[in-house]
Amino acid sequence: MKVIAVRGKALDFSESPTRGDDSYEESPVQEAVKVTGAAVFDDDERLMPLISGYLSQELQNAQISQQTAITYGRNLGYTCEYLMNRREFRDCERDSAFLEVRAHAIEEYFAHLREVEELSKKTVRNRDSSLMAFFNDSLCQGVDDLPAPRTAPNPYTGGYLSPRPNKNLVVACSLNDLRELILATQSERERCLLQFMFDAGIRRSELPRVTLKAIDDAMCFQDVLFISPGVSEPVSADYCPLYIDGSKGPADSFKPRQTLVSRATLLRIKKYHASPLYKMHKRQFSGAENTPAFLNAEGGEYTPRSISKLVERTSRRALNRLKIDRMISPHKLRHGNAYALLRTPDIGNDHLDRLVTVQKTLGHSKLSTSEIYTQIPYDLYQKLVRPGAETKTKAGEMAELSQQTRLTIRAGDMK
Incomplete structure (x- = not known):
């Protein structure tokens, strides 16, 4: 899995072969453009369109930072990898499993993180936060006149699906x-x-x-x-x-x-x-x-x-x-x-x-x-x-x- 996020990054097209192509005369490519967006790729280097589109939209609307986009991309990518290994999602394309997954499968994923991968409750809650934002702000939310991508019920209508993490004492430098x-x-x-x-x-x-x-x-x-x-x-x-x-x-x-x-x-x-x-x-x-x-x-x-x-x-x-x-x-x-x-x-x-x-x-x-x-x-x-x-x-x-x-x-x- 690979996650890329950029904000206002300049791309130089001065050496691009398309600039000398007559077929692009109606909409010529500029020599330099600034790009803001994110892209998440699976292990086969295929783009995950739902995740990438959500993160790019949030970056362009200045809702999240570049580092947050990278963190969200990794968390969502890890979840997608787990879902694609489940029998009911093996026929799904790329990250389309997010359009069908129900709350019980997400809860089983969090249990897997705690019991098998032995991740802390705090780390699991971070994954949960990324998923909740993804469902609430993108998958179950229509944009302009377009309907929401997901027609199934929102698994996050009741809030977080993971257990509340324990509060740890702050360890300071004396x-x-x-x-x-x-x-x-x-x-x-x-x-x-x-x-x-x-x-x-x-x-x-x-x-x-x-x-x-x-x-x-x-x-x-x-x-x-x-x-x-x-x-x-x-x-x-x-x-x-x-x-x-x-x-x-x-x-x-x-x-x-x-x-x-x-x-x-x-x-x-x-x-x-x-x-x-x-x-x-x-x-x-x-x-x-x-x-x-x-x-x-x-x-x-x-x-x-x-x-x-x-x-x-x-x-x-x-x-x-x-x-x-x-x-x-x-x-x-x-x-x-x-x-x-x-x-x-x-x-x-x-x-x-x-x-x-x-x-x-x-x-x-x-x-x-x-x-x-x-x-x-x-x-x-x-x-x-x-x-x-x-x-x-x-x-x-x-x-x-x-x-x-x-x-x-x-x-x-x-x-």
Whole structure:
């Protein structure tokens, strides 16, 4: 099975043989066109028309992202493969089994995934979501004056057909885990990157879009002085708002938001930016708004994949040294940021204030999404804190971490 999805991809027909064919004079082929759509092929490289048409329509109407189209295509393709191996669908052409399948067959498919393929309930529910969207939005839904492709009853009129997945506790990167990750690399630029990912709570896909200008603009917030009640001397804030071109916007668009980054983390990054190493590599970019805040060992831009490789590499080193007890993924750094915000005493007046801050800084559309971090009740958490002990602030923890782990970038350093 093969799934292809593109959005606005340019196709060059300048060398196409049809451009020199006289039979195409009435509708000549343009030299370049932009294509948006998706195609799913079976193992015999035959197009699956129902699935491909649905995904292409959703992409063109900006209802789903390119990655979602690929995920849906795979999920629907796997389901089709299973159905074609059932006796009642062996005479069906390509993906036409979807026009006849009933709810009991889909439920048996989900049971097969759980019991034979031993997939988790969460993975099965993801397959179920793809199928429900396919039936509700395409197979059982007419378009304009055209009737729905499927005449049989919609198996999803009652909602999901798979069991509800269990809620798992969120496994986060602790402050100690972060410190050991940082100590597992001898590169200050990588240490800056790891601390920033934790402190800003960003996704791996968002970090390559953080620019030098965004860091500079955040640092300008330090010029603002604040006067607290009962205090005569103005002070600078311990946190600075940082603009993020967030991921998970509709149809591959960005979802802008502001996150809070500790002043200590930004100062550490600015020292990295002042190094000869960073100054040498940033010359290839036209301006601060186009210059990445973090550059790799070759002076190029990070990608989501290379960020995962970095975290995996440092995790394995720390694990081999028995400094951590499990591998850490980039998203666990984001989880760690959420818990750091919930326990810091200097943001918000109460737990609900801090939970709303988590929602806004992480870019969650709903507060209920942020509530996954509250599976341990806050009053129980308070009892776990030693009476009389002062809880450290997130800003203070980042300042301490910077002081303990910062390396000097020398003029001759090339990485």
